[in-house]
Amino acid sequence: MTFLDADGLTKVYGEGCSACLATTGPEYDRNRCPECDSVVACADVSFEVRDGEVLGIVGESGSGKSSVAEILALDADATAGTATIRGHGDVLDADYQRRREIRDEHLGMVHQHVHDGLNLSFTGGGNVAEKLLSAGWRHYGDIRSRVRGLFEETEVPVDRMDDSAETYSGGMQRRVQIAKAIANDPGLVVLDEPTTGLDVSVQARVLDTFRRLQREQDVATVVVSHDLSVVRLLADRVLVMRQGRIVEAGLTDRVMEDPHHEYTQTLINSII
Amino acid sequence: MTDAEPESLEELHDPSSEGLEGYNYAYLDEHTKREVRRATLKAISIPGHQVPYASRAMPLARGWGTGGIQASLSLLGPDDVFKVIDQGSDASVNAANIRRLAETTADIETTTDTTAASVIQTRHRIPEEVLTDDQILVLQVPVTDALRRVDGSDDRNRTRHAHADYSKMWVALYESVVQWGEVDIGARYPVMVEGRYLMDPSPIPRWDVPKLHDADNLFVFAAGREARIYAIPPHTDVEPLAFEDRSFRVEHFDEEACDACGSTDTFLTEVEGEDGERRFACNDTSFCEKRQRNSDCAKDDHLERSDIAWGPGTGIDPNGFVGDGGEDI
Ligand SMILES: Nc1ncnc2c1ncn2[C@@H]1O[C@H](COP(=O)(O)OP(=O)(O)OP(=O)(O)O)[C@@H](O)[C@H]1O
Ligand SMILES: [Mg+2]
Ligand SMILES: [Zn+2]
Ligand SMILES: [Zn+2]
Numbered sequence: 172m173t174f175l176d177a178d179g180l181t182k183v184y185g186e187g188c189s190a191c192l193a194t195t196g197p198e199y200d201r202n203r204c205p206e207c208d209s210v211v212a213c214a215d216v217s218f219e220v221r222d223g224e225v226l227g228i229v230g231e232s233g234s235g236k237s238s239v240a241e242i243l244a245l246d247a248d249a250t251a252g253t254a255t256i257r258g259h260g261d262v263l264d265a266d267y268q269r270r271r272e273i274r275d276e277h278l279g280m281v282h283q284h285v286h287d288g289l290n291l292s293f294t295g296g297g298n299v300a301e302k303l304l305s306a307g308w309r310h311y312g313d314i315r316s317r318v319r320g321l322f323e324e325t326e327v328p329v330d331r332m333d334d335s336a337e338t339y340s341g342g343m344q345r346r347v348q349i350a351k352a353i354a355n356d357p358g359l360v361v362l363d364e365p366t367t368g369l370d371v372s373v374q375a376r377v378l379d380t381f382r383r384l385q386r387e388q389d390v391a392t393v394v395v396s397h398d399l400s401v402v403r404l405l406a407d408r409v410l411v412m413r414q415g416r417i418v419e420a421g422l423t424d425r426v427m428e429d430p431h432h433e434y435t436q437t438l439i440n441s442i443i
Numbered sequence: 444m445t446d447a448e449p450e451s452l453e454e455l456h457d458p459s460s461e462g463l464e465g466y467n468y469a470y471l472d473e474h475t476k477r478e479v480r481r482a483t484l485k486a487i488s489i490p491g492h493q494v495p496y497a498s499r500a501m502p503l504a505r506g507w508g509t510g511g512i513q514a515s516l517s518l519l520g521p522d523d524v525f526k527v528i529d530q531g532s533d534a535s536v537n538a539a540n541i542r543r544l545a546e547t548t549a550d551i552e553t554t555t556d557t558t559a560a561s562v563i564q565t566r567h568r569i570p571e572e573v574l575t576d577d578q579i580l581v582l583q584v585p586v587t588d589a590l591r592r593v594d595g596s597d598d599r600n601r602t603r604h605a606h607a608d609y610s611k612m613w614v615a616l617y618e619s620v621v622q623w624g625e626v627d628i629g630a631r632y633p634v635m636v637e638g639r640y641l642m643d644p645s646p647i648p649r650w651d652v653p654k655l656h657d658a659d660n661l662f663v664f665a666a667g668r669e670a671r672i673y674a675i676p677p678h679t680d681v682e683p684l685a686f687e688d689r690s691f692r693v694e695h696f697d698e699e700a701c702d703a704c705g706s707t708d709t710f711l712t713e714v715e716g717e718d719g720e721r722r723f724a725c726n727d728t729s730f731c732e733k734r735q736r737n738s739d740c741a742k743d744d745h746l747e748r749s750d751i752a753w754g755p756g757t758g759i760d761p762n763g764f765v766g767d768g769g770e771d772i
Pocket of ligand 2: 238
């Protein structure tokens with residue numbers, strides 16, 4: 172069943188004008204509107220994610236991946252478009268209170284930049300606890316044991332739980348973000364560049380952990396990466412973005428083996 | 444009085460020339476009083492919500508109760524009896540200054556007896572004796588927002604209040620329990636008012652916090668520097684923020700009793716005597732004096748009812764709060 176139905180997601184940075192959408196995109200090889208100088212970070216991005224499915228979004232730097240991720244995680248407002256989550260309607264249209272509720276209880280996000288995802292002056296455990304507290308947990312003992320359980324699941328050393336997150340390695344911080352993202356058993360998890368900045372060996376272990384959790388919990392997932400191997404490992408289906416637009420979409424294996432779009436071919440050839 | 448120039452220093456200082464002469468009643472002009480009353484009424488109708496008002500310059504330095512005195516002066520009328528305490532004491536210079544200003548400009552009676560006052564202005568304490576529905580307690584407030592502990596931005600905090608988003612405060616409590624085994628907040632313990640607004644109860648000790656809950660009297664909190672008024676009307680639900688399994692605790696004084704009156708059910712402060720000995724004494728000095736005269740005087744002696752919840756131990760409980768390691772509320 173479709174869990175998330177995103178339709179026409181658009182994000183324009185700047186004033187915007189009537190020419191913005193018609194003068195940007197892959198065919199113009201630009202995302203900045205020549206009329207008004209606004210940046211069309213993404214436009215007309217539509218896709219569905221089914222229960223338990225992992226959708227990958229790939230594309231070069233600046234192609235609009237994070238913009239889509241932030242809209243889905245309700246961290247940024249869309250300029251246009253809808254995102255319908257089963258049982259919750261169009262979550263982009265919800266008022267502040269509803270948005271917060273949905274974000275706290277039904278969504279999880281792993282941010283590209285650790286500072287957006289964690290408060291480094293809090294303990295690692297406190298960062299995960301925040302998500303539980305936001306969802307109304309008020310029993311300290313229950314919170315502690317849930318955080319401990321999440322640390323075990325994401326393979327963060329439990330004895331580091333009460334150390335400030337600042338003292339964690341990059342890999343640990345990423346795992347804490349994953350622990351936080353899945354803390355309230357959300358219906359949808361969004362990962363933005365889950366491995367960027369990590370050593371290759373650490374990358375593989377973080378991805379393995381996430382893949383195991385994703386299968387166990389059968390959670391709908393959107394994973395954004397400029398790294399095709401990440402998407403190849405995790406995603407069932409993939410979208411290829413360029414200059415804010417989707418240029419190709421399909422099953423991961425098909426897109427990897429038989430890319431239709433010239434841009435996708437270059438993207439794939441460049442890593443093989 | 445005539446308009447003639449004063450002819451001597453004595454005349455200039457003539458005590459009979461003090462009082463209403465040259466001042467509006469209760470010092471503030473009527474417009475200011477209306478403004479403060481309007482803010483106070485609004486604060487009463489939205490318990491725990493901070494209401495801005497145009498705080499005036501007062502003949503006191505800001506930070507010395509200028510908010511409290513504006514709230515008090517806008518409430519006082521000729522029939523009122525006014526009491527002022529500073530950290531439990533009627534005798535401090537600051538309390539005396541505020542009392543004199545009200546006395547000379549509002550032509551009211553003053554008292555040190557909590558039970559005789561109709562309006563009590565206080566800094567850092569709620570009296571030991573139970574307040575009634577005829578009384579108003581005006582608390583001086585240095586920091587208006589409980590959220591400032593976790594975020595210095597008033598803008599962001601206002602948004603949080605608007606949406607009752609207090610998770611940041613909860614994380615701070617969590618971190619405090621992780622680090623100290625308990626919530627490490629002494630004075631200014633954050634409370635939830637009617638399950639809606641997080642409120643800073645001003646720097647009262649935790650000992651006084653339970654008195655805010657379901658009280659008979661009105662509490663008015665007034666900040667001069669930050670120009671905000673908030674209130675807890677009678678019989679409002681006020682709950683200190685705490686985890687279900689880490690309940691809020693008041694201070695405890697183990698085996699100590701007041702050196703002057705022998706009380707074990709009052710908020711004690713340590714004082715050093717002339718001999719250099721440390722002793723414990725009641726912080727509420729006017730109640731301590733009553734206890735010295737009559738050691739059986741309960742905190743609700745002046746009332747017909749005696750089942751009133753008012754902080755730790757309303758009457759004199761032989762098992763008291765002595766050495767019980769703090770009381771779960
Ligand atoms: N706050 C902002 N103000 C203006 N432009 C922005 C802002 N954030 C992003 N952009 C622009 O929007 C476009 C899309 O950015 P986005 O971060 O979504 O790309 P991305 O695909 O995630 O890139 P990367 O792989 O580098 O993370 C870029 O041109 C970027 O410069
Ligand atoms: Mg990005
Ligand atoms: Zn434009
Ligand atoms: Zn005493």
